[in-house]
Amino acid sequence: MAQTEQLxxxxxxxxxxxxxxxxxxxxxxxxxxxxxxxxxxxGDFVMIGAFTAFFAVNLxxxxxxxxxxxAMLFPAVLSIIIERLAYRPLRDKPRLSALITAIGVSxxxxxxxxxxxxxxxxFKRFPELITMRHFYVLGQASINSIQISNIVxxxxxxxxxxxxxxxxxxxxxxxxxxxxxxxAALMGINVNRVISLTFFIGAALAGAGGxxxxxxxPMIDVLMGGWLGTKAFIAAVFGGIGSIPGAVLGxxxxxxxxxxATAVYSELGYGSGFIVLIFVLLFRPSGLLGxxxxxKV
Amino acid sequence: MRKxxxxxxxxxxxxxxxxxxxxxxxxxxxxxxxGQAAMYGAYCKTGIELALKELxxxxxxxxxxxxxxxxxxxxxxxxxxxxxxxxxxKLIDQDEVTAIIGPESSSTALAGAPIAQSSGIPVVTIxxxxxxxxQVGDYIFRACFIDPFQGAxxxxxxxxxxxxxxxxxxxxxxxxxxxxxxxxxxxTFAELGGKVVxxxxxxxxxxxxxxxxxxxxxxxxxxxLFMPNTYFESGLQMQQARSAGIxxxxxxxxxxxxxxxxxxxxxxxxxxxxxxxxxxEATTPQAQKFVQAYxxxxxxxxxxxxxxxxxxxxxxxxxxxxxxxxxxxxxxxAIAKTKLELPSGVIEFDSDRNPKKPAVIxxxxxxxxxxxxxxxx
Numbered sequence: 001m002a003q004t005e006q007l008x009x010x011x012x013x014x015x016x017x018x019x020x021x022x023x024x025x026x027x028x029x030x031x032x033x034x035x036x037x038x039x040x041x042x043g044d045f046v047m048i049g050a051f052t053a054f055f056a057v058n059l060x061x062x063x064x065x066x067x068x069x070x071a072m073l074f075p076a077v078l079s080i081i082i083e084r085l086a087y088r089p090l091r092d093k094p095r096l097s098a099l100i101t102a103i104g105v106s107x108x109x110x111x112x113x114x115x116x117x118x119x120x121x122x123f124k125r126f127p128e129l130i131t132m133r134h135f136y137v138l139g140q141a142s143i144n145s146i147q148i149s150n151i152v153x154x155x156x157x158x159x160x161x162x163x164x165x166x167x168x169x170x171x172x173x174x175x176x177x178x179x180x181x182x183x184a185a186l187m188g189i190n191v192n193r194v195i196s197l198t199f200f201i202g203a204a205l206a207g208a209g210g211x212x213x214x215x216x217x218p219m220i221d222v223l224m225g226g227w228l229g230t231k232a233f234i235a236a237v238f239g240g241i242g243s244i245p246g247a248v249l250g251x252x253x254x255x256x257x258x259x260x261a262t263a264v265y266s267e268l269g270y271g272s273g274f275i276v277l278i279f280v281l282l283f284r285p286s287g288l289l290g291x292x293x294x295x296k297v
Numbered sequence: 298m299r300k301x302x303x304x305x306x307x308x309x310x311x312x313x314x315x316x317x318x319x320x321x322x323x324x325x326x327x328x329x330x331x332g333q334a335a336m337y338g339a340y341c342k343t344g345i346e347l348a349l350k351e352l353x354x355x356x357x358x359x360x361x362x363x364x365x366x367x368x369x370x371x372x373x374x375x376x377x378x379x380x381x382x383x384x385x386x387k388l389i390d391q392d393e394v395t396a397i398i399g400p401e402s403s404s405t406a407l408a409g410a411p412i413a414q415s416s417g418i419p420v421v422t423i424x425x426x427x428x429x430x431x432q433v434g435d436y437i438f439r440a441c442f443i444d445p446f447q448g449a450x451x452x453x454x455x456x457x458x459x460x461x462x463x464x465x466x467x468x469x470x471x472x473x474x475x476x477x478x479x480x481x482x483x484x485t486f487a488e489l490g491g492k493v494v495x496x497x498x499x500x501x502x503x504x505x506x507x508x509x510x511x512x513x514x515x516x517x518x519x520x521x522l523f524m525p526n527t528y529f530e531s532g533l534q535m536q537q538a539r540s541a542g543i544x545x546x547x548x549x550x551x552x553x554x555x556x557x558x559x560x561x562x563x564x565x566x567x568x569x570x571x572x573x574x575x576x577x578e579a580t581t582p583q584a585q586k587f588v589q590a591y592x593x594x595x596x597x598x599x600x601x602x603x604x605x606x607x608x609x610x611x612x613x614x615x616x617x618x619x620x621x622x623x624x625x626x627x628x629x630x631a632i633a634k635t636k637l638e639l640p641s642g643v644i645e646f647d648s649d650r651n652p653k654k655p656a657v658i659x660x661x662x663x664x665x666x667x668x669x670x671x672x673x674x
Contacts (some may be wrong), residue, residue, distance in 0.1 A: 006516065009446065013508040114331060121331035123529060125560045144540065217509065219533055220563050226668035227503035262499075262509035267470055271510065272501025 002139060009141040010259050016147040016216065018255025019154035023209035023248040024232035026161065027202030033178045034198045034241040036095060039086065040102040042206055043229015044109035045075040047222060049207025050126065051119060051215040055129045064129040068153070071211045073203035079203035080196050088192070105228075113222045123221035126214040150212045156279065157208055158248060161201065165244065174198060178242070234277045240290020249288060321370045322358050324613060325388030327381060327399035327409065328423075332473045333529045334376035336557045337401055337602050341423055343605030345398070346367070351590070352614050361621040374400050378408035381408075385409040387417045395623050396420065396616075398609045400529075401602060403427035403473040410437045417625040419632055421609045424574075424602060426551065427477040431650040436629050437447060437648045441551070441574050441601075442472070442674070448481025448525075450572045450672045452549055455521050456489040458670075459546055463494045466521035467510055467534060469526050469560040471501040478525035478550050494519050502530050507589065511541040513612050525550040532561025539565040546570070554601045559664045566661040570669060574601040575641045576657040578668035587640035608639045 024046055031039045049071040056062050056070040086105050090098045113119040133145040165171040176184040177194045185191045213228065214220050232251065239250025254273055262269025280287060318546040326345060329338035349356075349369065358367045370392050373386035381400050388394045389412065397413055397420045400406055406425035413420045414434035422430055422439045426447055431437045455461055464486055469475040483493045497510035514522060524534055524543045531553055538547070547569040554573040559566055577588045577598040587607065591599040600605075616631035617623070637644050642654045658669040 006512065009512055010509060013506070017506055073430075122335045122557075123333065123561070127561065142542075162588075213505075217533055218536070218563075219505070219529065259506075259509045263513060265500065266497045266510050266513070268500075269498075270471075270504060294467070 005139040008138050010263050011256065012137070012141065012143050012147060014256030014259035015252065016150045016255070017259060018252035019151055020209050020213050020216075020228075020251075021232050021235045021254050022251025023154050023157065023212070023249045024206045024228065025236040025251045026158075026244065027206045028117065028233050028236040029239070029241050029244060029247040030198050030202045032236070033244075034174065034195055035087075035091065035098075035181075037098050037102065037235070038241075040099070040200070041082065041105035041109055041201075041230070042202065043225035043227075043232065044205035045079060045225070046205040046210035046213065046228055047107065047113075047220070047225035048075045049079065049210030050220045051113065052207065053211045053214070054124060054126060054220060057129065064149075067129060068208055071207040075201045075210075076204040077166045079199040079224060082161045083249040088195075090120040106229075110222055110226060112168075121222065123219050123280045125221050129215060131205040137268055146215050150216060153208065153212060157205060160203070161244070164201070170194070170197060189268065198214065231273060234273050237278050237287055238277055240287025242258075243287070243291070246287055246289035253288075320365065320441055321368055322360065322365050322617060323370055323392055323394045324610075325370045325372060325384075325392060325397045327372045327374050327384045327388070327397060327405075329376035329402065329405075330371065330373035332373075332375035332377070334402065334527065336528070336555050337376075337604070338373075339399055339599050340602035341399065341606040342371070342556065343591070343597075343601065344603035344608075345610050346613070347591060347594055348592070348604075348607045348610035352611065354408055358399055359618055360613065360623060364421070369584070370394065374405055374409075376402060376405060377402075378405050381405040381409045382412060385412040389413065390590075392547050393419065395625075396613050396628060398606070398613055399423050399426065400509070401605075403430060403477065406430045406437075406439075407433070407473060412439065419613075419625055419629045421632065422612050422661050423605045424551065425474070426474045428649075428651075429477075430471070435650070436625065438612070438632055438646060440605040440612065440628070440652065442646075442650050442654055444477040444550075445481045446674055447572050447656060448478050448483075449485040449549055450658070451523065451550065452482050452485035452489060452523075452572065453672070454572075454658055455548060456486060456491050459521055459548075461520035461546075462491040463518055463520045464491060464523055465514045465517055465521070465545070466496045466523045467507065467514065468496070468498055468503065468524070469500075469530060469607075470498040472527070474527075474550075474552065479523075482523055482525065493523075501658050502527065504530075506534055507534055507537050508541060511538050511543055512546075513542060514538075514540070519544050519545060521548060523548050525552065527552040528555050528558040529561070532558050532566075533565075535562040535565040535569065551601055554659070554666075556600070556666075559661070565662070568660065568662070570658055570660040572656045572658055572672075574654070574656065574660050575599070575604040576666070577638075577670040579657065579671070581640075583638055584640045595638035602642050606642065608637075608644060611637060611639060612644065 027042045052074040053067040053071040056067045114121045134142045136142050171196050173189045235250040235254040236247045238245030261272035328341045357364045374381040374384050401423040403424045403425040406422040410433040410633050414436050419436050426444045428443045456623040468479040549571040553571040620627040620631040643650045655671050655673045657671050660669050661667045
């Protein structure tokens with residue numbers, strides 16, 4: 001393959017990985033933006049989404065769209081319950097308490113399904129929901145139907161999210177709560193409901209990300225969310241935690257950098273994300289698009 | 298007075314536990330019962346259980362003319378080095394086991410072995426093929442062949458049977474097994490006159506995207522692709538390699554030897570060949586007897602993990618009987634003198650505590666393994 005074809009091919013691989021990071025990073029960033037909590041359990045909603053789709057397809061025989069819808073709804077509802085039970089009682093306590101609770105929730109979400117006999121610790125093969133087809137874009141550089149569906153589905157979800165946040169009343173309420181929770185409450189905004197909604201949206205995006213990830217790499221197990229969540233969290237910090245465009249940019253860049261770094265020197269590909277994070281934190285501690293924290297007086 | 302009573306109490310507890318230990322033989326077994334490698338562990342467990350059924354149907358062992366009850370203690374290591382170290386400590390300090398069997402991978406065995414060595418507890422590891430494992434010390438044995446041999450077997454297979462001279466390698470640089478096999482394959486392949494033209498790595502079994510690596514391999518002029526990785530990594534790798542348009546023959550190591558590889562690779566494993574410790578199609582009477590017993594017990598064919606676990610338990614059981622005592626050093630010496638006819642051949646240990654045994658090459662055909670050839674050391 002010629003040089004340009006190689007570059008295009010790697011770019012396609014990078015983008016299809018990056019959009020999944022971006023979808024998951026959005027949940028981290030939104031929850032952080034609203035209540036300053038790093039929700040370590042977020043990565044596990046990816047796994048729960050993937051398993052929801054797995055069972056929806058294998059038991060009910062549904063296709064791609066119902067499967068992804070189910071995979072968004074179930075983790076979303078679960079995340080509201082978790083927020084109500086685990087995080088809300090700690091909201092006015094020191095932030096560290098909620099952070100440690102989040103780690104506990106994550107351990108629970110990873111290990112509880114392991115005990116359930118029909119899930120268990122072993123991996124399962126994710127069903128093929130999209131027929132694999134290859135399309136040549138430039139010479140030998142190709143894109144396949146699963147990569148296209150990843151990119152398109154992520155694009156659609158992102159557009160919906162931006163519409164929701166920027167152009168609806170609920171979105172305005174979210175932005176207000178993110179800006180100042182107490183003032184928003186004084187203005188008559190139901191802060192609890194806004195926070196629940198944020199968790200709902202974040203987990204729904206993670207669930208969708210789980211389905212897209214599992215379509216690309218059709219092997220699911222209860223621990224799949226841990227490492228993927230870490231990557232997405234790095235992407236969120238890289239882009240500027242708290243910023244929605246930042247999470248998208250961070251995710252995309254992470255995916256692309258990782259693929260290119262691996263192509264250049266595969267021994268270090270795995271570490272590239274962490275190296276990038278260190279440099280970003282050194283030179284721009286608040287991330288690429290993050291705002292430097294203002295002291296509220 | 299109170300202090301005195303406490304001291305007496307502690308001494309009494311020690312005496313009791315000592316007396317208790319002499320009345321019972323405990324063997325600790327460390328396996329990946331959960332986690333990604335759980336399928337290896339499940340096969341290992343079947344092998345152990347079958348060996349117990351044959352050797353000790355009444356759960357006893359004769360030590361120095363005395364029939365003692367035998368207790369098997371299973372510990373889950375999740376295929377993780379740090380958990381293996383904890384499991385070893387628990388077995389040695391709390392359960393006071395006489396000997397340990399397992400774990401079954403190189404990275405985990407390397408984490409546990411030093412603990413057993415310093416406590417003087419003999420260990421027969423099941424399937425860690427990295428040479429460093431038994432170099433930890435004279436209490437550490439293994440039931441399988443080692444990577445220099447296995448790497449050489451696959452290099453010779455590629456060069457002599459597939460008749461290729463340029464190879465590509467994709468390996469996990471966070472795994473001692475994968476690293477070792479890559480090193481020895483590359484060395485032997487070069488000695489034969491071939492060349493590894495491209496070596497691509499990835500950093501751990503959490504990685505699921507190998508597109509960038511395959512992109513480079515595709516652009517190279519390699520004629521065969523060697524992937525010495527575990528089954529849960531290789532299934533995805535085979536699928537992605539084929540999807541990326543790589544049509545090279547695929548070869549691998551014993552990590553591929555479980556039917557679960559096929560559930561992930563989903564057809565892309567067709568024609569892939571690998572080396573392993575045992576083929577259920579082996580024709581020796583010992584092997585056939587084992588395969589029949591296994592089939593009768595589990596309605597399945599045994600893989601390498603099952604065979605090696607069966608052999609590990611047989612080796613330890615016979616050695617404790619031969620030693621005639623529960624002393625670690627005596628059992629160690631008895632294991633070193635092992636000469637047993639077992640399913641994969643006659644087992645004898647060399648001075649590095651590695652068994653001299655052949656490897657078989659097996660190929661995936663129609664989702665099932667099919668025997669190709671046996672290679673002797």
